[in-house]
Amino acid sequence: MKFGNLLKKELRELIxxxxxxxxxxxxxxxxxxxxxxxxxxxxxxxxxxITLCNQDDSQxxxxxxxxxxxxxxxxxxxxxxxxxxxxxxxxxLDIKNAVIIPKGYGESITExxxxxxxxxxxxxxxxxxxxxxxxVSGADVIDExxxxxxxxxxxxxxxxxxxxxxxxxxxxxxxxxxVNNGKTAQVSASALGAITMMQSMIxxxxxxxxxxxxxxxxxxxxxxxxxDKTLETLLSAPVSRMTVLSAKMVAAVITALxxxxxxxxxxxFYMMGMMGSATAEMSTAVNGIDSSVMTEGVxxxxxxxxxxxxxxxxxxxxxxxxxxxxxxxIGLSVSxxxxxxxxDIKSVQTLVMPIMIAVxxxxxxxxxxxxxxxxxxxxxxxxxxxxTHTYTALSNLMNGNMLVFWGGLVYQIIFFAVCMFLxxxxxxxxxxxxxxxxxxxxxxxxxxxxxxxxx
Amino acid sequence: xxxxxxxxxxxxxxxxxxxxxxxxxxFSVDEGEIFALIGPNGAGKTTTIRMISTLIQPTGGDxxxxxxxxxxxxxxxxxxxxxxxxxxxxxKTMTGINYLEFMASLFAKDKDELxxxxxxxKAICGLEDRLSDKIGGYSRGMIRKLLLxxxxxxxxxxxIMDEATSGLDVINALEIRKMIKAxxxxxxxxxxxxxxxxxxxxxxSDRVGIMTGGKLMAVGRIGELKxxxxxxxxxxxxxxxxxxxxxx
Numbered sequence: 001m002k003f004g005n006l007l008k009k010e011l012r013e014l015i016x017x018x019x020x021x022x023x024x025x026x027x028x029x030x031x032x033x034x035x036x037x038x039x040x041x042x043x044x045x046x047x048x049x050i051t052l053c054n055q056d057d058s059q060x061x062x063x064x065x066x067x068x069x070x071x072x073x074x075x076x077x078x079x080x081x082x083x084x085x086x087x088x089x090x091x092x093l094d095i096k097n098a099v100i101i102p103k104g105y106g107e108s109i110t111e112x113x114x115x116x117x118x119x120x121x122x123x124x125x126x127x128x129x130x131x132x133x134x135x136v137s138g139a140d141v142i143d144e145x146x147x148x149x150x151x152x153x154x155x156x157x158x159x160x161x162x163x164x165x166x167x168x169x170x171x172x173x174x175x176x177x178x179v180n181n182g183k184t185a186q187v188s189a190s191a192l193g194a195i196t197m198m199q200s201m202i203x204x205x206x207x208x209x210x211x212x213x214x215x216x217x218x219x220x221x222x223x224x225x226x227x228d229k230t231l232e233t234l235l236s237a238p239v240s241r242m243t244v245l246s247a248k249m250v251a252a253v254i255t256a257l258x259x260x261x262x263x264x265x266x267x268x269f270y271m272m273g274m275m276g277s278a279t280a281e282m283s284t285a286v287n288g289i290d291s292s293v294m295t296e297g298v299x300x301x302x303x304x305x306x307x308x309x310x311x312x313x314x315x316x317x318x319x320x321x322x323x324x325x326x327x328x329x330i331g332l333s334v335s336x337x338x339x340x341x342x343x344d345i346k347s348v349q350t351l352v353m354p355i356m357i358a359v360x361x362x363x364x365x366x367x368x369x370x371x372x373x374x375x376x377x378x379x380x381x382x383x384x385x386x387x388t389h390t391y392t393a394l395s396n397l398m399n400g401n402m403l404v405f406w407g408g409l410v411y412q413i414i415f416f417a418v419c420m421f422l423x424x425x426x427x428x429x430x431x432x433x434x435x436x437x438x439x440x441x442x443x444x445x446x447x448x449x450x451x452x453x454x455x
Numbered sequence: 456x457x458x459x460x461x462x463x464x465x466x467x468x469x470x471x472x473x474x475x476x477x478x479x480x481x482f483s484v485d486e487g488e489i490f491a492l493i494g495p496n497g498a499g500k501t502t503t504i505r506m507i508s509t510l511i512q513p514t515g516g517d518x519x520x521x522x523x524x525x526x527x528x529x530x531x532x533x534x535x536x537x538x539x540x541x542x543x544x545x546x547k548t549m550t551g552i553n554y555l556e557f558m559a560s561l562f563a564k565d566k567d568e569l570x571x572x573x574x575x576x577k578a579i580c581g582l583e584d585r586l587s588d589k590i591g592g593y594s595r596g597m598i599r600k601l602l603l604x605x606x607x608x609x610x611x612x613x614x615i616m617d618e619a620t621s622g623l624d625v626i627n628a629l630e631i632r633k634m635i636k637a638x639x640x641x642x643x644x645x646x647x648x649x650x651x652x653x654x655x656x657x658x659x660s661d662r663v664g665i666m667t668g669g670k671l672m673a674v675g676r677i678g679e680l681k682x683x684x685x686x687x688x689x690x691x692x693x694x695x696x697x698x699x700x701x702x703x
Contacts, residue, residue, distance in 0.1 A: 001560070002560070002561055005557060005560040005561070006561075009546065009549075009557050012546075012548055012549065012553075013546060013548055016548055228543070228544030228545075229540045229541075229542060229543040229544060230543065230544055230545060230546060232505075232508070232510055232538065232540045232543065233538065233539070233540065233543055233558075233602070233605075234561075235509075235510055236508040236509060236510060236533060236536065236537070236538035236615075237533060237537075237558065237561040237562065238530065238533040238534040238561060238562060239533075239561050240530065429512070430511040430512055433505070433510060433511055434469060434470070434511070
């Protein structure tokens, strides 16, 4: 009952209304950003609608446009520009972009036999990414017209058949194979790379936040109690110190998991928004040009990953979860020791630094480099940071580097045992009240008053 | 009367310090008695109180609370005491009533006992409607009243209070002093107080112990001490004890 009440109290301290709002806000922000990016990309890659101003009355142009319309892949919205003041015309017609086929387009190709002029006008968008995408979009629309135009020229000017044209346009088909761990699968390495990158970014991102959140929480929980002297009141009540300690740690883990969950849901949406179109592109790369088999494409990539031993088995997930547990446990026990040393809020901020550095260094190193391929000394230093093993766990499990994985896990367990021993020792002895770390100004201030624990 | 607290040669040496923060301190507090420890800053009052509250461990001697040693049975000691530190705060995210309930839950054996403690706490603190507000919005005086109510609502055998009335205005401080006296007299609770306020000590306590340099230099009833040191009031007693110690 006492543990339950203590846990409830700790959770109430950690999960405040403000904390919940910030969690939801972060998630919403990420989802929103993902949608904006996804929306912008979809809009950008959407070649199914063209706003077109045809100023050429030639038969050739009419034929091309009819072909484009007949393909039913593209819908043409015809507009008429009354002047060359594009800004005014775009404003009047309320359009974002338009393709202009100027007078003499058909004549240039059929009579003069020289490249014709085509214009593409687009309105500058406010956002950086959307503006760059609208340029891509323009290029795609013009590509579409150019394709139809090319077919027309080849069949009209040179009398080629449809199959001749198809052969000229695509004289070969590339089939890509990727080799990993002595296994081969029919898949493009770049498509796989993009997918594994997505996977290897989400997991470390979650670990990074989980660790920082949990560490900061337990540190604040302990130091605030110490600074406000509520800890003295609590520890003089008939409740064992281990119960107080475990309630704090469990509450920090629960809150950290909650935070990580909100964060990851948001991040997953963000990545989905960002990568949605990229995945479609990837599947096309695997299956050929037909983008209607996108779902099948994704399944094929999944199959290819399994064939290459790159997918995770249920056992791998369990092992990863065990490692994640010890990672958080190490973070919590170290933070507990550091938090108990704080004598004011300023010193809490300073004391968080060692944890932040230990979490950030391996996060960035593993994101940009393969630790296993580093020089021996550097590898030793990086692996000495216990959190490195968590960041590399997924890739070690995927690539079957089981010796490195188990070594890392054993190292983490030993590291945790030592930290926990020190934390429990500190918490159950005088050290909790006598250990201190304070910033210069705070020490000066207290110096005038004399230290309470030295009275 | 039976003694609730027996302090026997209690000493404390902090690591890396040459002198003892508490040096062979011995005194006793009886049931229903109010005992005050007074002394200048750094005299060892808080160290002594923290050892009796089981927060830090003595390096020598022992203190026995209601028959339980602080060294051997700290858990049993905690069942019989409450401790109110100087300048203590309360959990800002809780309401006053939540705080009383939470603290009562650590002492109560069942729901009935818990309700009894909380009701008593509510009555003692006198915060009435404000009890349903978050503690974050309380004034220092309100927090002190809440903490005092918390410290006595469980009617412990020994209530230990460091600067019990600090942060309270004259009227509130007076009320608290009266309350302490009444609880000692009617409910036979023993109090171990520590204070700089000589007037308060003179008014509220039955006996005082004067500490300086980690040692308990004088113990006795206020009248006895005044006589022994030929002083008009406790302040003069205090001054003479401290100065005598400095001369030596």
